[in-house]
Amino acid sequence: MMRNHYIKLGFIIAVIAYCIWQIYPPDKKIKKGLDLQGGVHIVLEVQQPPEQDKSMSDVTQRALEIIRNRVDGLGVSEPVIQKEGTNRIIVDLPGIKDTQRAIDVIGKTALLEFRLVEEDTKKLTDALKGDSEVLKDYEVLYTQQKDERGIRREATPILVKRQPELTGAGLTDAFVGYGPSGFPEVNFVLNKEGAAKFAEVTEKNIGKRLAIVLDGVVKSAPVIRDRIPDGRGQISGDFTMDEAKELAVVLRAGALPAKVDIIYQQIVGPTLGKEYIEKSLRASLYGVIVVVIFMVIYYYAFGLLADFAMAMNLLILLAFMSLFKGVLTLPGIAGIALTCGMAVDANILIFERIREELRSGKSAKAAIEAGYHRAWSVILDSNITTIITGAILFFLGEGSVKGFGLTLSVGIIANLFTAVFATKAIVDFAVANRSIEKLRI
Amino acid sequence: MELIKNTRFDFIGKRKFAYLFSLAIIVIGMVIFGMRGKANFGIDFVGGDIVQIKFSTASSIVAVRNELKKLNIPEITVQEIGTEHNEFIIKSPPKTSDEILGVLETSFGKEHFTVMAKSVISPSMSVTLRKRALTAFFAGLIGILLYLTMRFEFHFAVCATIAIFHDLLIVIAILAISNRIIDGTIIAALLTIAGYSVNDTIVIFDRIRENLRKTRSKNYAELFNQSINETLSRTILTVLTVIFVDVLLLIFGGEPLKNFAYTLLFGFFFGAYSSIFIASAILIDWQKRSGFRFKL
Numbered sequence: 001m002m003r004n005h006y007i008k009l010g011f012i013i014a015v016i017a018y019c020i021w022q023i024y025p026p027d028k029k030i031k032k033g034l035d036l037q038g039g040v041h042i043v044l045e046v047q048q049p050p051e052q053d054k055s056m057s058d059v060t061q062r063a064l065e066i067i068r069n070r071v072d073g074l075g076v077s078e079p080v081i082q083k084e085g086t087n088r089i090i091v092d093l094p095g096i097k098d099t100q101r102a103i104d105v106i107g108k109t110a111l112l113e114f115r116l117v118e119e120d121t122k123k124l125t126d127a128l129k130g131d132s133e134v135l136k137d138y139e140v141l142y143t144q145q146k147d148e149r150g151i152r153r154e155a156t157p158i159l160v161k162r163q164p165e166l167t168g169a170g171l172t173d174a175f176v177g178y179g180p181s182g183f184p185e186v187n188f189v190l191n192k193e194g195a196a197k198f199a200e201v202t203e204k205n206i207g208k209r210l211a212i213v214l215d216g217v218v219k220s221a222p223v224i225r226d227r228i229p230d231g232r233g234q235i236s237g238d239f240t241m242d243e244a245k246e247l248a249v250v251l252r253a254g255a256l257p258a259k260v261d262i263i264y265q266q267i268v269g270p271t272l273g274k275e276y277i278e279k280s281l282r283a284s285l286y287g288v289i290v291v292v293i294f295m296v297i298y299y300y301a302f303g304l305l306a307d308f309a310m311a312m313n314l315l316i317l318l319a320f321m322s323l324f325k326g327v328l329t330l331p332g333i334a335g336i337a338l339t340c341g342m343a344v345d346a347n348i349l350i351f352e353r354i355r356e357e358l359r360s361g362k363s364a365k366a367a368i369e370a371g372y373h374r375a376w377s378v379i380l381d382s383n384i385t386t387i388i389t390g391a392i393l394f395f396l397g398e399g400s401v402k403g404f405g406l407t408l409s410v411g412i413i414a415n416l417f418t419a420v421f422a423t424k425a426i427v428d429f430a431v432a433n434r435s436i437e438k439l440r441i
Numbered sequence: 442m443e444l445i446k447n448t449r450f451d452f453i454g455k456r457k458f459a460y461l462f463s464l465a466i467i468v469i470g471m472v473i474f475g476m477r478g479k480a481n482f483g484i485d486f487v488g489g490d491i492v493q494i495k496f497s498t499a500s501s502i503v504a505v506r507n508e509l510k511k512l513n514i515p516e517i518t519v520q521e522i523g524t525e526h527n528e529f530i531i532k533s534p535p536k537t538s539d540e541i542l543g544v545l546e547t548s549f550g551k552e553h554f555t556v557m558a559k560s561v562i563s564p565s566m567s568v569t570l571r572k573r574a575l576t577a578f579f580a581g582l583i584g585i586l587l588y589l590t591m592r593f594e595f596h597f598a599v600c601a602t603i604a605i606f607h608d609l610l611i612v613i614a615i616l617a618i619s620n621r622i623i624d625g626t627i628i629a630a631l632l633t634i635a636g637y638s639v640n641d642t643i644v645i646f647d648r649i650r651e652n653l654r655k656t657r658s659k660n661y662a663e664l665f666n667q668s669i670n671e672t673l674s675r676t677i678l679t680v681l682t683v684i685f686v687d688v689l690l691l692i693f694g695g696e697p698l699k700n701f702a703y704t705l706l707f708g709f710f711f712g713a714y715s716s717i718f719i720a721s722a723i724l725i726d727w728q729k730r731s732g733f734r735f736k737l
Contacts, residue, residue, distance in 0.1 A: 035697075043566060263563040272493070272557040279695035286693060287686030294682065298442045331626055334690055334698050338705070341686035342637065345679040349644065352675045355443070378647045381592055382640035388584040389636030393629050396577035398485075398570055401629045408633065 005432055008425035016312060019319035029322040032094075033329035035400045036277050038270035039094040040102055042262055046087045049258035057086045062257045064089050069253035070105050089260070099267045101246060107262050109215050110250040112168025112188075112235075114201070115141075115160040117209035117221050124159040137162055141211070143218045144237075158218050160211050165201045167255075170194025174251035176244045177234070184244035185236040188251060195231025203227040214247070266399070276330050284337035291341055299351050302441050305426060306347035309418040313343045316414040317407060326410070329403030335390075339411030342386065346419035350375040354441055364439040365431060372424050379420060386412045445674035452669050453662045456722035463607060463719065470614020477617060483624025486571045488564035490538035493557040494545065496527040505529055508548040512540055522696045528557070530696075535563055574628040581632045585639060593646060594736050596724060601642045604720035608638045611711045612704060621700055630704040637683070638712020641676045642720045648672045649721065654737050661728060665721045673717070680713040 023029055034041050044067075046060045064083055071079045071091065080092040096102050118124070118138055127134045143156045173189040190198055201210070202224050211221040212235050219237040239247070292310070295303035317336060321328060354371030362370060390412060393405025479487050502521045509517050509531070517533045533541055538561060545554065562570070585605065589598040609631055616623060648668040658664050669676075687709060691702035728735075 045565065261563070262561070263566040265559070265561040267556070267559040269555065269557045271555075276695055276697065279693060280690070280698060283690045283693035283695070283698075284686070287689035290685045290689065291682045294685065298678070330697055331629065331701065334694065334701060337686050337690060338633075338683060341683035344682050345640070348678045348682070349675055352672075352678070356671070378644050381588075381643045381647070384588055385585050385639050385643070386633075386636040388588060389581045389632045392577050392581045392584065393632055396573055396580065397629060398573060398625050401625050404626075404629050404633075 002432060005425065005429045008421075009429055012312075012422050012425060016315060019312075019315040022319040022322050023315065026318065026322075030318065031321075031325055031327050032273075032277075033327045033332065033400055033403050034092060034094050034266070035268055035330045036273045036328065037095050038268045038273045039092065039096050040099045040268075041264075041266040041399060042091045042093075042103065042106065043084070043264035044089045044091065044107065044260045045263045046089065046256075047259040047261065054257075059257050060087050060089060063260060066254050066256055067091065067106055070250055071102075073249035073253060074102055074105060076102075088263075095270070097270065101242065103262065103265065105246055105249055107260055108250050109256045109259055110168070110247075110253075111215055111255040112171065112251060113164035113213040114166040114198075115164045115211045115213055116201075116205060117211050118159040118161065119209070120159075124157065127159055128157060134159075141213060141216060141218050143221075158211060158221060160213070160218070164213070165210070166190075166194060166197050168251060169255070170197070171251055171254075174248045176241070176248050179234065179236050183236065184239050184241045185234045186239070186244050186247050186251065187232065187234050190231035190233075192231075195229070198231050198233070199227055199229045277333075280330055280333040280337075284333060284340075287337050288340045291344060295344055295347075299347075300440050302347075302351050302354075305423050306344045306351070306419070308426070309347060309423050310340055310343045312418040312422060313411060313414050314340060316418065317411045320410050320414070321407070326406050327403055328407070329400035331400050332403030332407045335404040335407035336411065339408060339415070342412065343415045343419060345382070346375075346379045346415055347423060349379055350420070350423075351441055354439070358439060358441070364436040367439065368427060368431065372420070376420065380416070383412050383416055443674070445677060448670045448673050449666075450670060450673075451666055452717055453666050453722060453725055456718065456725070459714075459718035459722060463611060463715075466618075467607075467610045467614050470611070470617045474613065474617035481617060481623055483622045483627070484532060484560065484562050484567070485625050486567055486574070486623070488535045488562050488567040490533045490535060490541075490562070491558075491560045492531045492533075492538050492541060493522075493559070494529055494531070494554045495557050496549070496554045498553070499526040500529075500549075501526065502529065505531070505545075508544055509541060511544055512537070517541070536561070570625060574625060578628055578632060581635055585635060589639070589643075593650075596727060596733065596735070597646050597650070600720050600724040600727070601639055601646065603723055604642050604715045605635050605639055607715050607719055608634055608708060608712045611715075612708045615707050616704065619703075621703065624700075626697075626701045627704050630701050630708065633705065634708030634712060638708060638715065641680065641713050641716035644672050644675055644679075645669055645716055645721060649724075650735075650737060653735055661725055665725055669717055669721060676713055676716055680709050684709050 046056070046063050048056065049059055060083055064081060067089060068081050071081060071093065074096070076093045076096050078094055080090070082090050084090050091106055093102055123134050123138065124140070127138055127140050138159050139162050140157050141160055143158060170190045170193055171188055172191045175187055176184055177187045179185040206224050206226065209221045209223050212219045214235070219235050235247070292307045295306045297303065299306065314336065317339065320326065350371050353375045354367050357367035357370045358364070387409045390405045390409030394402055394409060397405050474481055484491055502519055506519050509519065514533060514537055517531065520530045522528050522530055531541055538559060542556065582605065586598065586602045589601050593601070612631065612634060613623070616627070645668060648671055649665060652664050652668050656664065684706065687702050687705050690698055691706060694702055
């Protein structure tokens with residue numbers, strides 16, 4: 001009989017030791033959610049491309065791969081990029097500082113086109129008036145200029161051919177360089193077919209202007225002076241260094257197969273997350289301390305036992321998070337604190353039942369047995385209803401709410417073990433081989 | 442220590458007052474809820490932008506509001522958070538946050554404030570989030586109902602579910618009355634309330650079942666009262682420990698947890714209240730009216 005008690009106690013100690021080993025050091029072992037460590041969460045919706053025959057799912061998959069390449073170019077440590085449904089892409093960039101740049105890099109279509117410029121000003125004015133005859137073959141695009149506040153405005157209209165001579169699809173490399181006047185520009189290298197086409201176009205159109213169009217905006221429209229045989233060229237414009245780097249990254253990764261819209265975007269600055277962690281942890285700590293003290297005042301040694309079970313509950317919960325790479329979010333921290341408040345419920349149910357059994361005249365040991373036995377089914381029922389809601393929040397919840405569902409349900413599952421099995425083992429061990437006249441509970 | 446012992450309150454006898462009280466809160470709340478319309482919901486359910494900014498020195502909410510008036514967007518709301526008068530949350534219609542930041546940059550200077558957080562939710566995304574929240578909500582309720590019917594007799598399960606609906610309606614009513622918004626985290630809070638507040642009802646119903654088996658008494662009112670009183674200390678203590686934690690989260694937990702903890706506070710409180718005053722009372726009234734016998 002006594003051996004049985006030792007085995008159970010040994011098991012409990014082993015669980016605690018394993019959990020501590022698994023958690024330590026918590027700063028490295030527990031993965032923090034975007035809301036706590038800062039970063040960007042974006043949901044992109046891929047628009048239907050003009051070619052109707054392509055399957056939306058394939059287009060999205062292609063877009064996802066390109067976005068992954070672009071994100072790699074940003075150098076984020078643990079990005080998460082996944083497809084949702086047929087036309088959405090979720091991008092999580094934890095810990096990223098320059099959020100705006102990241103969003104620009106991801107959302108840009110980056111369709112690079114080379115289009116011949118039509119210099120006939122009459123055609124341009126006709127096209128601007130909406131002359132469908134001219135617009136059949138040509139299209140009016142605009143150059144972009146920055147105003148005094150640095151915000152881009154579309155400015156001069158340019159008439160270009162509808163059909164591009166060449167697109168960025170034939171690009172093999174893109175990198176930042178400096179132009180003759182010292183401004184940053186983006187150099188590109190075309191592949192063999194691209195270079196051949198480029199050579200042909202430049203040869204045939206010497207003296208004409210070739211517009212370099214990015215996402216429908218004319219970046220520059222240099223005059224073709226000579227045949228360019230090697231497939232090399234520059235895109236100049238009024239770039240800052242950062243913009244040039246950004247453009248090089250997106251050109252290297254390739255153009256998206258369709259336009260994407262950012263339909264959801266959540267940015268958390270790094271300082272805010274830190275503030276959240278501090279506040280929520282402090283509040284949780286206060287809450288737990290109040291519960292711990294309350295239990296001891298109300299149930300004496302048994303209260304201490306419940307507190308021990310609660311601490312163990314917490315350890316198991318955190319060890320689970322570490323082991324299964326669960327993400328801790330701000331509502332998740334609240335979930336942990338609330339779990340602590342709920343964890344003692346099981347013990348309250350047991351202890352109150354023991355008191356009742358004692359009042360009905362049972363001996364101490366019989367009352368303990370009956371208390372645990374009778375309270376069990378109620379504890380199970382009430383924990384399961386909470387687990388049901390926790391699990392649903394984990395599976396269906398969005399973003400940080402998922403973290404709440406996770407800590408809540410795991411905490412309450414662990415509660416069945418700590419509050420019932422563990423405390424019973426300790427009580428059994430304490431009362432074994434002893435005759436107890438009066439139980440102070 | 443034992444604070445609640447051998448109580449003999451006549452909960453069942455006073456049930457009409459409880460019904461009236463609950464009904465009053467729910468009706469008032471629902472009228473206000475109806476009047477508020479879209480304003481009941483956070484931007485994740487209706488779409489819109491939120492920008493949280495922090496100035497390097499104290500500023501005034503009036504100054505921020507006045508600058509933003511230049512944009513002529515009536516739906517912009519500015520809310521101050523923290524205690525240092527330098528942190529504000531600006532909510533606005535979809536795709537307006539860049540304009541807002543532009544105005545703030547020109548008026549206050551780019552270097553004088555930082556964007557702490559920003560959320561942009563398009564109307565199409567809000568539809569998705571709304572659908573998902575509703576699915577989670579009803580999946581949770583159905584899950585609990587199914588479990589209860591499995592574990593309890595049908596009449597018990599129905600009354601426990603009515604008590605859950607009662608708690609949720611009261612909490613939504615209170616949110617409307619106190620001018621709070623419902624967003625994704627509030628849906629999580631509501632579901633948590635549903636899962637947790639039914640616990641006390643389970644404890645009481647379990648005791649009623651036990652007493653019915655033991656005594657075979659047909660005086661249900663007395664037997665129900667006795668059962669509620671016997672478990673009263675449990676009902677109050679279990680919810681009290683959770684409320685301790687929740688109140689401290691509400692006071693010290695920081696801005697984003699405020700609405701969440703606030704919602705839970707009322708949910709936990711009214712969850713215990715409905716377990717004591719509503720759930721068993723409905724069961725008694727139902728039994729009186731249709732005269733069924735409890736299958737045990």
